[in-house]
Amino acid sequence: QKEVEQNSGPLSVPEGAIASLNCTYSDRVSQSFFWYRQYSGKSPELIMSIYSNGDKEDGRFTAQLNKASQYVSLLIRDSQPSDSATYLCAVTGNQFYFGTGTSLTVIP
């Protein structure tokens, strides 16, 4: 079992819709959770971090964490074509683990 699992997609949503990206992790001692956005040919960019159960909102982005169920999600409201990218989930426990990423395409 991989430490961090994501649906590879591709996920396509129309412009203005909500994009929902999900991530599960296996290490129950994980304490810190991150979402990175990676445009094609570019390096990953940190967009959200979350450390406690519940929701954390930052502009159009909302990260949700449920430690009991071992999942973390990212919601993107009012999706824009510029949101089209691969989104990587990262989790820290004893080590820093990245998921394989979900490719998101926002269709104008």
Next chain:
Amino acid sequence: SAVISQKPSRDICQRGTSLTIQCQVDSQVTMMFWYRQQPGQSLTLIATANQGSEATYESGFVIDKFPISRPNLTFSTLTVSNMSPEDSSIYLCSVGGRENSYEQYFGPGTRLTVT
């Protein structure tokens, strides 16, 4: 967050040769890391670059193949030695964020092609 630069941004090398990649940060950072990202894949941690001591390598990566230097708190190098086509990848350095936050910020990467 810190501004991170890498040199070179890309290179094409012949098998059997070595390439040294530089990572420069505009402020002192405690934690620096080196990752590899192969085409279509996620990030794989190669090693943690420790200032003043030997790097800490992850399983599957060895110092003879990927020697790392960390002479100070703003600079590190990764050398890819005796390259083969399987080493073709993007190599990324990252730095830690706020103390105890576990955040990481990435440099722009070095795209390496081995022929």
